[in-house]
Structure formats: C-alpha cells, structure tokens
Amino acid sequence: MQEFSRHCKHPVTHLALSGGIGGAKLSLGLEHVIKSPKLMIAGNTGDDFRHLGLYISPDLDTLMYTLSGRSDPERGWGLANETWSFMDTIKEIGGETWFQLGDRDLATHVERTHRLNQGEKLSAITSMLCRKYKIEAQIIPATDDLLQTIVETNEGVLSFQHYFVRKQCKPTIISLKFNGSEKAKPCIGLEQVLNSSKLETIIICPSNPFLSIDPILSVKGIKEGLKKSRAKVIAVSPIVGGIAVKGPTANNLRDLGYPVSALAVAKYYSSFIDGFILDKRDEDDASRIESLGVKVCLEDTIMIDLKSKIRLARRVLDFSKSI
C-alpha cells in the first residue's frame, strides 16, 4: 500500500490524466510547480502490451522518463544516452524489430515484467520505479486491471501498437474499443483521490482524447468520479491552430466524424469539464465553447521548453482557482 501511505502523508490536491508525450510535457510543468506527492498523474494503460514476452507500458514510461529528466529530447520517447546493442542483436537472430527497445529502457521492462509475473501490481511497481527515479509526483496507472485499446480500422481490427507503431497510424479508424474496461477498476490510490475532499483540480492533459484519455475514462467509476468530484476539472486543448501538436489526434477527429478543432474537443469533454485551456491561435472558438457552459482560458499552449511547460502549468492552476 505504498500509494496509500504516501497519500495519507501528502493528500493529493492535483490529479492529472495523461497519455504519453503531450501529457508528459504538461505533467513535467506541473511537477516543477507543485514539487510534491500532492500531484498525482494517472497514466493511460490502454497502450500497454506484451512484446517479446516483456510487459511494456509506453505512457507510464514516457511519464517516468520525462519527469525524471531522462527522456530523449530528440526522439520524444525512450531514454536519453540510450544504446541499441539489444535491438542490433535481436535483428541478427531474426527476432521482431518493429518495436524499438533501447538497452536502458529494457531494464524497466525486464524488472517490471519479472515483478508482475511474481504477482506485484503495476501500480506498486510504478511507484517503486518513481522512487528510484526520484520523482516527487505520484505516477500511477489508471487501473491495475487489464485494459487494451483495440482499433477497428479500414485495414481490420488492430491492437493499439500495431495501429500506432507498426502501421504508423495510417489506417482510418472506424471505432475504438477498450477491452477489459467493463471489469477494470481504478487503481486503489486513484480511487481514493477521486473521492477525496482535498482534491482541488483535475487536469485533462493535452493528450489524444480518443487514444489516451478515453481509455482512462472507460475504467469504471473514473468519468463518474470526475463529474462527482468537488475539484475543478480543466482540460488543456490538444489542438492548436486547428491542427494536432503531435500524433494522430487530427486524423482521429476526422475519422470519427468530428471537425478538427479545439471546439470539437471541448464539446467532446463538455459533460465533465469546468474549464478549457484554449490556445490563442484558436481564439475564434472561445465563445462557442463558453456557450457549452465551459469556462475558457486563452493561452499559448505550445510547450517548446521547460519554461513554457512551467508557465502553462501555472496557468492551469491559476485558472482552476479562478473558477
């Protein structure tokens, strides 16, 4: 009950829901501003999969590597100062090479898989890794239970990583399914936080609404928790200037029949958010978002460096207090 004891000592005041790269950028800003376990970041686990027998959790890893200052700034995923001897050799012996695994990154996967196979929970393992990586915030998986994003596309039904990495998001999405979501429960620390009176703000990071945030919200009780919580729920737009900052968000909106706009994302979230951080470039959407009953805060949301991440994080917290 690591999470529980940390939670008791430091009641969580801020909860972020996050996918990978974009969410991790804002989470890093939040970590710098809050600097304590009072910040909890619930990561998407719908992308998790077993590869070469290893349990890989791309979003939790991106969060951990980013918040510990170890992520590779060029690639956007994996660790800095990475080496690739393992992949070179896997290629030589005819193993699968479509998913890149760095030598340092492998330590996370091997240790985690070993512990999972011995019966430890993903949340406890993530908590242990965060301690080792000296991360002050609490990173947890949205759920310790099975949750698998399945992508129905014009090229057939694909597991998430097959769509995302192997097919490079090229197929057109028809629908999404989160296997296991009917049974999955929020992990224990997250459930406590959602019910806590100390929680002030819930931040929906600028992650992909369909591929990163929806899997989290598909876990029993999380969406309801957001609605019931006394905390302010603030979403940060993943759409800037009418396009996605990174990844397939724009294509996904189009595929699923939505306009590619910040407004469309705000509408999609409108039943459970109180505020929406809109990029200044999308100012035209502001009044229509407000007419949904959602407060709007205009801001430059592009996070090119640590300074801009911290600035956006502060803005999110100030905005939350103001509404």
Added chain:
Amino acid sequence: MQEFSRHCKHPVTHLALSGGIGGAKLSLGLEHVIKSPKLMIAGNTGDDFRHLGLYISPDLDTLMYTLSGRSDPERGWGLANETWSFMDTIKEIGGETWFQLGDRDLATHVERTHRLNQGEKLSAITSMLCRKYKIEAQIIPATDDLLQTIVETNEGVLSFQHYFVRKQCKPTIISLKFNGSEKAKPCIGLEQVLNSSKLETIIICPSNPFLSIDPILSVKGIKEGLKKSRAKVIAVSPIVGGIAVKGPTANNLRDLGYPVSALAVAKYYSSFIDGFILDKRDEDDASRIESLGVKVCLEDTIMIDLKSKIRLARRVLDFSKSI
C-alpha cells in the same frame, strides 16, 4: 524436427559432451576440423536458471558464442563488443546485479524465454540460434526437460549459479544433486545419435566432471548410451600438471574426496571411456590409467589459441581412430 532433418542429411559421426569455457574451446577446434553438422555438441543444462524472469543457459550460450566467433576473449564468457547499459540501469532501479547480463547477450535470453513461454523446445530454439549465428555444428541441450544442478555445501544447499557466480565457488561441496534427472530424457536429436551406427567418436570435453559432465550423464539413458554405443568414447583431461586449467575442478575433486589428478578423473570415467587424452605434464599417471583398461594418448592439452584447439581436436580424432 529441425535436428532430425539435419541429422538425416548429415549423419552425426562425432558427438561431444561439453560444459562451458573449457569444453567450448575444444568444441571450436572440433568445429574447425569437422566443419559440418556431422559434429554434434550436447551442452550441459544443469546450470540453466531463470534470472529476472529470463531463461539463461550459460553453457549453451558459451558454446554458441565461441563457435560463432563472438565470445569475448578476455572475460571468457558472454559476447565481444558488449555494452552494459541494461546492467547500469538495473542497478539504478534496484534490480538484482549479481549476475551480469550484457545488452547483446540479453537478446539471446529475451528471445529464448519468449519462445520457451510459447511452448517451443530449448533444442529447437538452440538450433534456430545456431542457424542465425551460422554455426555448422549442431549444438543441442543434453535434455529439453528440467534439470537443475543443486549443490549441497558447508554453507547450505545452493542452486548452481548461487554457488558458482554469487559465492564464487568458495563453499565446500558436500554432494551434488541433479533435480529432474530421474525424469529427464535426452533431447530427441541426441537420443538418435547415441543409437546411430554412423557415430564414430564420443568426446568428453575437458570440462568439470562433477558440475558439467555429470549433469549430462545423469539424464536417463545417456550414460548407458555411451556404454552401448559402438563409437569410441574419448575423454580429454581437465586436469593439467595436477591442477585445473580453469574453474573449481581441483577444489571439487578435493571436496568430494578424490585426489587432484588426471588419474582420478580417468578413474571416475573409467566405466564408460575407451581412451583418455592425458596432458604430457601428467605423464606419470599414464601407466596407472592404462591399467584401468583405458588407452592413453599424451598431448599438450593447453588450448591457448585457435591453432592449439585445432591441433588437440585432430589429435582426439586420430586417437579415436587408432583404438
């Protein structure tokens, strides 16, 4: 049935039983002389264990790495041009570090573990790895079944790697046990070869009699196969000048109540060998070994370079033909 088809096309004429480093040296010499799948090398699997959830087979790996010219000449184990990013990171996250795993070496363990967990046999996986590594000889595990060397010592009962790596062979051995040996069967390719009329020579490599050769012989039918086979059985002494060339053989002889001598090893093997390659430095033992009914061949058995490995291998084959 990879081994089977290879065996049919190239009936095995020479079978070597081998442990790790010493056995791999002679096996490399034999590979250079025979240059075909007519050479089969049955490796000890009593040292195999799971570490961090990965199935590790130290003797098979040493054989594969040595015969493919990839072994590290300095360390004596593992791969040349190895990198250590994985171990550095495992240390950082508090994982077990007493057993070193190089980044390239990890590819073997991850791929093998993955295939074993999917139900492939160790022999088939080893055969696939040998093809990828372009090894002409057939390296196979003595058995596909569970076999675990357990070492009863003055410091308690230890699994093999705990005795060998963690405790650096320092505890005194009281007795040895090979868990699973009552049920383990020779792997299918080995069983066929032992029964084959084409088999000319069986070579007991200069490996540790107790820790490397005995586990192989403990597998049901192998020792009997050696006795029944029409092939000549030739052992190469692991004792040179009254001491062990490498590893704990001398200490093991002493612990188990034997004199530390080539004669003691020849005696230990005498019920199933036809000939014994004795190092010239131990010439004094020759007549006493011959009085056991075992032919003796004197030779410089120290294998310092490829040339001396090939020379010793030729000598073994010539000696076998001569008796």
